[in-house]
Structure formats: structure tokens, C-alpha cells
Amino acid sequence: MNTGHADAHLDLEDLIAEVTGQAIADRAREHLTRCEHCQLEANRWNLVAGGVRDLTAGLPQAALVLLGGASYGISAALAPHASGTELTAVSGCVTLEEATGTLAQVNGTSLVIKTASGQPVTVTTAASTFMSLSGTLLSDITDGATVDVRGSSSDGTIAAAIVTVGPPFSAVNPPGLVAVRGTVGDASTAGFTLVTSAGTRVPVTTSGDTLVVVPHASLGQLPAGATIFAVGQAGPDGTLSARAVAAVRQLPAGGHLNVSFRSCSPSSIAAALALGG
Amino acid sequence: MNDPHRDAAAATFTADHDGDCDDAALLGKIGQGDEDAMATFYREHGRVVLGQVLLVTGERVLAEEIVQDTMLAVWRGAGSFRGESSVRSWVIAIARRQTRDRLRGHRLRLVDNAYLADQPSSGPGPEVTALDRAELAEVTGAIRELAQSHREVLGLVFGSGLSLPEVAGVLEIPVGTVKSRLTAARTALGRVLTEKGQNR
Numbered sequence: 001m002n003t004g005h006a007d008a009h010l011d012l013e014d015l016i017a018e019v020t021g022q023a024i025a026d027r028a029r030e031h032l033t034r035c036e037h038c039q040l041e042a043n044r045w046n047l048v049a050g051g052v053r054d055l056t057a058g059l060p061q062a063a064l065v066l067l068g069g070a071s072y073g074i075s076a077a078l079a080p081h082a083s084g085t086e087l088t089a090v091s092g093c094v095t096l097e098e099a100t101g102t103l104a105q106v107n108g109t110s111l112v113i114k115t116a117s118g119q120p121v122t123v124t125t126a127a128s129t130f131m132s133l134s135g136t137l138l139s140d141i142t143d144g145a146t147v148d149v150r151g152s153s154s155d156g157t158i159a160a161a162i163v164t165v166g167p168p169f170s171a172v173n174p175p176g177l178v179a180v181r182g183t184v185g186d187a188s189t190a191g192f193t194l195v196t197s198a199g200t201r202v203p204v205t206t207s208g209d210t211l212v213v214v215p216h217a218s219l220g221q222l223p224a225g226a227t228i229f230a231v232g233q234a235g236p237d238g239t240l241s242a243r244a245v246a247a248v249r250q251l252p253a254g255g256h257l258n259v260s261f262r263s264c265s266p267s268s269i270a271a272a273l274a275l276g277g
Numbered sequence: 278m279n280d281p282h283r284d285a286a287a288a289t290f291t292a293d294h295d296g297d298c299d300d301a302a303l304l305g306k307i308g309q310g311d312e313d314a315m316a317t318f319y320r321e322h323g324r325v326v327l328g329q330v331l332l333v334t335g336e337r338v339l340a341e342e343i344v345q346d347t348m349l350a351v352w353r354g355a356g357s358f359r360g361e362s363s364v365r366s367w368v369i370a371i372a373r374r375q376t377r378d379r380l381r382g383h384r385l386r387l388v389d390n391a392y393l394a395d396q397p398s399s400g401p402g403p404e405v406t407a408l409d410r411a412e413l414a415e416v417t418g419a420i421r422e423l424a425q426s427h428r429e430v431l432g433l434v435f436g437s438g439l440s441l442p443e444v445a446g447v448l449e450i451p452v453g454t455v456k457s458r459l460t461a462a463r464t465a466l467g468r469v470l471t472e473k474g475q476n477r
Binding site: 012013016019020022040044045047048049050051052053054055056 | 325328329331332405408409411413414416417419420421431432434435436438440441456459460462463466
């Protein structure tokens with residue numbers, strides 16, 4: 001375990017412990033939440049672990065038949081299924097299952113969601129769990145926040161379609177929109193002034209249609225009642241060990257999440273869940 | 278003693294894993310000839326052992342035979358468990374010895390792999406990029422093409438749920454060597470992915 005400087009990157013032992021769900025030091029966990037380098041490394045090891053689990057975890061267990069106590073044979077295959085009924089398999093991703101519902105409560109690093117059938121599902125998270133929050137979250141655009149604004153430009157003003165709060169997240173990049181990064185100033189319900197690194201001040205207008213995305217959200221930011229989509233590995237007790245969680249606040253009336261992944265890689269899942277589907 | 282001709286279904290155990298089960302106590306019962314305890318032990322560890330052996334051998338029938346031999350060794354040698362390691366790493370170490378015995382004819386290849394396994398990686402490069410771009414199914418396929426010693430260490434760490442010190446105990450190598458082998462395995466994995474990408 002790396003016990004050195006607080007800003008030191010995670011060592012291999014920490015990364016493996018994180019990926020395999022073992023305990024890691026608070027310092028390492030805190031570092032992982034803000035270090036893109038370590039998150040990338042954790043994602044790479046996660047992918048390797050996923051490949052191994054793909055090869056080993058899905059094996060049907062042969063039945064053990066005792067014959068007279070001195071020897072035995074292995075015969076007919078069984079097809080065990082450990083996950084609860086509230087979890088459904090992610091199409092095309094052998095080791096992944098998903099759960100959808102509304103956020104009922106947060107307990108430490110776990111959250112409990114209530115599915116459409118009213119059943120609670122416990123979703124556990126780790127530092128490497130990708131967690132996004134999205135919706136019409138204009139209150140999250142505050143003075144001093146670093147944002148990426150994407151929208152249409154007219155007369156030097158950008159009408160924001162998507163505002164991404166926090167570190168750059170390339171996955172939130174639909175084509176056909178002007179993209180400008182900077183710091184928020186003069187925030188109001190109607191918009192704000194975006195100050196670029198060059199000092200240029202760009203007027204930005206927002207509306208009820210502006211989608212605000214917090215790609216790297218924390219559990220504490222997820223509001224009760226938000227629609228939650230979680231994907232990860234099913235535990236034997238029906239819980240879901242989340243690889244990624246998307247929380248959508250203020251889902252449009254009659255709207256529903258429809259998440260599809262280009263592939264099963266962590267980056268693909270993160271990209272899909274950044275926008276809540 | 279059971280009737281060897283009894284219906285196989287009657288001796289088939291399908292109950293879920295009991296997380297509270299004391300594996301060491303279970304071995305004690307097995308050592309006294311308790312067949313139900315043996316069945317419970319198999320239920321708890323059989324799939325993991327099979328997964329690890331299959332990862333190393335790549336042959337299902339052979340892997341099942343090795344698991345069978347491993348469980349027989351557990352049945353006969355449960356009393357020799359000294360509690361110096363976890364039961365999981367103990368049974369996997371038995372399975373590893375059984376696998377090694379079965380694959381003795383491939384000794385030359387094993388030596389080559391062992392040499393290659395612990396060579397230091399050349400650091401970040403195209404292998405890392407390949408991994409970043411890879412999809413899970415591609416990684417799964419690429420793992421099958423790794424050297425046996427690379428598949429083995431990946432399986433022990435990510436498939437069997439052992440800690441790095443436990444893996445070191447099973448492989449009978451220092452923890453530092455486990456780490457370098459693990460890193461080398463990932464580099465080799467990236468190399469396979471790179472080659473596959475170039476051939477597409």
C-alpha cells in the first residue's frame with residue numbers, strides 16, 4: 001500500500017485492491033476521486049478484471065456426486081444464477097447487470113433505489129464508480145464554476161444546449177454545437193458570462209431546455225427522488241456493485257431512461273451514462 | 278457410507294453459498310469423513326477452482342479432471358490443513374500442483390513462459406492505448422492468447438479473489454514478483470490487442 005505523500009499516485013496494490021473490492025486507505029480513495037491518471041489506471045485494470053471474470057465467472061458448476069465417500073465424479077452441469085429478479089442483464093455485456101429506479105436513500109457509499117415494481121435494490125459504489133448527475137440543474141451553475149458550454153452561437157452570444165460542470169469530459173460532445181470552456185461569472189436564471197482562459201467574456205443564455213451535466217458527481221450530490229440508472233456486477237444477495245451510476249433529476253413528464261452502450265468498456269459506459277442515457 | 282448406485286440427483290447440491298460458513302471447520306469435518314461437508318466445500322470453491330484451472334489449461338475436459346483430482350486431494354488431505362493460509366488459497370495451490378503435474382509434458386513451454394512473465398514492461402506505450410480503446414469482448418479474447426503464466430496470475434488476482442500476498446503464496450514467489458508479473462501480463466494483453474487491431 002502506498003503510504004507516502006498525500007498526492008502520490010496509487011500503487012499497483014491499491015489499484016488491484018480497488019478493482020477487486022478490497023479495502024484501500026482513505027488517502028488513496030480520496031486521491032482516486034480527483035486524479036484522472038489513477039482513474040484511468042483503475043479503469044484499465046477494471047477492464048482486465050472484467051475479461052478474466054468473463055472467462056471464469058460464467059462457468060456452470062458441475063454437480064458433485066459422492067460415490068461411496070472415497071471417490072466421486074463430476075457430472076451434469078447446473079446453471080446457477082445469483083442475481084435478484086430486480087436486476088436485468090445488460091445486452092451484449094456478459095458480466096454486467098443493470099437496475100433502474102428512483103433514489104430512496106443514501107447509506108454511506110451505498111444507495112437504495114426503488115424500482116418500478118416497488119422493490120428496493122441496494123447499489124454499492126466504490127471510488128472508481130463513475131457517477132453522473134444530469135437534468136435541468138441550473139442551480140449547479142454558480143459563479144467560479146468551471147464549465148464547458150455547448151450550444152448555438154449568434155451575435156457573440158451562446159444559447160446553451162448543454163453545460164458540463166467540472167473537469168473536461170469529452171464524451172459529452174454532440175456534433176453541430178459550438179463548444180467553449182471557461183469560468184462562470186454573473187450567474188442568473190437567464191444565463192451567465194463565460195470567462196475563457198484568454199480572458200474573453202462570452203455571454204451565455206440558459207433556459208429550461210438547457211441540459212446541465214455533472215459527469216463526476218458525488219453521492220452527496222444525488223437528490224432523493226432522482227431517477228437512477230446503475231450498471232455493474234450483481235452480488236449474491238441481489239445487490240448491484242456499480243461500475244457506473246447515472247442520476248437524472250427532473251426527468252421530463254412521461255420520459256424514461258433508455259441507455260444503450262456502444263460497447264462494454266468503462267469509457268463507453270461512462271459516455272452513455274454521462275447524459276443519463 | 279453412501280450407496281454408490283443411488284440416484285445422482287440425490288447427491289446433487291444446489292444451495293447458495295453460505296457466507297458464514299467456517300471453511301476451516303468444514304475441512305475438519307471433511308477430515309473426519311463427512312460427505313456433506315465435502316459437498317459444501319465443493320459448492321463454495323469448486324467453481325472458482327474450475328475457472329482458474331480452465332484459464333490456465335484452456336481445455337474444459339482437462340480442467341474438470343484436474344478439479345476432480347483436486348477435490349479428491351482435499352478429501353484425502355483435509356486433515357493436513359494447518360491454517361497457515363486461507364482455505365481458498367490452499368485449495369487453489371493444490372489445484373495448481375495438480376495442473377502442473379498434468380501439464381508436465383509442456384515443461385519447456387512453461388519455462389519459456391516463466392522467463393517471459395517476469396520481464397519488466399517497457400512502460401506506457403501503444404499497449405496502453407490499445408487497452409484504452411478495447412471493448413470487454415476483445416479483452417476476453419485476448420486473455421485467451423496470453424502465455425499460461427500470465428493467464429494464471431490474472432486468474433488468481435481477478436478470478437479467485439486472492440490478495441497479492443496469497444497469490445504470492447500460491448505461486449511460491451515474492452509479492453514483488455507477483456506485481457511485476459501482473460504488470461507484464463497487462464502489457465502482453467495490450468500487445469495482443471494491438472496486434473489484433475493492426476490485423477483488422
